[in-house]
Amino acid sequence: MLKTPGHYDFMPWRRRPRITWPNGARIAFWVAPNIEHYEYDPPPNARRMPWPRPVPDVAGYSWRDYGNRAGFWRMADVMARHGVRGSVSLNVAVCDHYPEIVERCCELGWELFSHGTYNTRYFYGMTEEQQRAVIRENRETILRASGQSMDGWLTPAISNDETTQHILAEEGILYTLDLLHDDQPTPIRTRGGQRLVSIPYSLEVNDVPLFVMRNTPPDRYAAICKAQFDLLYEEGADSGTVMCLPIHPYLIGQPHRIAALEEVLRHVTGHDKVWLATGREIARHYIDHHLAAHDAWIAEGTP
């Protein structure tokens, strides 16, 4: 077993080469809706049972199903009203089950990246070839459903195995979200040296930990997200920061929570030095303008 992921170098926050965003923005703000399907009767995985209750876990299944029937549509309307695009963390089987959802995302100009096939099919225990086959199939599905290239990756249920990041790089993925080590993009080291960067995702302002695990009421959720933004906006005056707002339609799209999303987006879009970006745009900008400087600084020992 590994003691550390081994995918990144130590890059202290002081004297890190400065990141600048387009149009003098201090912060790149991006929203990652996780659009998922949890299977009614999924196969078992030795490291994680898909459902806490015996199958069918009606409470768990139908709660997630709410997201696709009701929550997504409410959430998408709020985002559209504030001019905020989504970068969809997509269980690609959604393209087959609910093509209407994918059509709506494309109509709104959202990016699609892969969050695996189903959220109940984990990467735990897959061979490298099995992982590669899933990644390739996911790329084909996204291309077929949207015409988009699959540039980003979040392993389903963040169930990555030891080799997953290497394989992502070898398969030409641009950015990974499986690591939570930074507030800026960073280079990812892989065995073959292929280019891969990490873009900040978040478990801190992610609605699953907040609403489900940390028992956060909606108004408190909005306050936490706004505080996260305010500090990163302030620090972004020195070097551009990234804030990701990961959301799940079955949670944030509930009637009692939707106003909290509205409040967060109103707050964010009320600031002028914000780059409302997608994951792909952030990755490309970082690769084109800052990756070399970061690599050089690391090579010098981060003086």
Next chain:
Amino acid sequence: MIGLPEDYFVYPHRRRGMDHARYPYRILPRTSPVQWPGGARIALWVAVHAGHFPMDMPLKPFTAPGGMERPYPSFWDFTQRDYGSRIGIYRLMQAMGSRGVKGTALISAMLAREYPVLMDDIAKAGWEPACAGLDMAHLHHGGVAEADERAWVALATSLLRGRFGDAVQGWHSPAHSESHRTPDIVAGAGYAWTSGWLNDDMPYAFATEAGTLTAMPLPQDLADQRMLHQQNMATEDFVNAVLAAHAALDAEAKATGSGRILTVSVTPWLMGQPHRIRAFGAMLDAILARGAVWSATGSEIMQAWRAQPG
């Protein structure tokens, strides 16, 4: 490295729509508009969980929310919940009755045997009686033998129909837990609606081997049992969340011209406590003050929904 078995990469239900045959995929904002009686925007459905938690209830394969938390014999847990049937539910009846708000009691059928007087009082309050299984010790789930499950449904149904007759039209699977066959058995027992599934804000048709049930919206996420008990939130957080849901649904009803349902899922041993009951009353006042509210039972909402053209 062996990896995962080949069938881990086979997706037999990867196709348009659902991965089961209970209902087709439906998009809430694309459903036909629904008109409630009197032109109401919001049908207010107060669902009261009149549950019975036997002290020897099983804690496997999972503990029902609200299940015993201390070692047997937990007088601590049992009596706190039993308080609801003696005191709390009467406070709810008073708070609702004085405001003309109707209710549906989701009853652990064993209470008809344990506390027949409570059944009389539920009837007098004008609440709809619905069956929430035998009690919280009899959860329907994938590990229950079919014969047992059929016997539980039959006994629960006879207990409640024996007291309330055909007024018992609704079935709520305790802890929102079901086996693959629960809806078939429940429909076969003559129920018209169920509220175990959490996937919509509006009713929809739910197919079974014994005919079609109407699935009624009863959230687990916005329920006092989850928020106040499991999640340890403050009373104000629950009340504010219900009012936020009402505001959002009311705005949707205004924007779309289609009625919505605000389901208030409350538990006598929680919301019926002295320190909470005034907040409950104030919450009802705030809901009614917004206007265009139709207070109804689950069956009345189901009937109005079924009567819609198209």
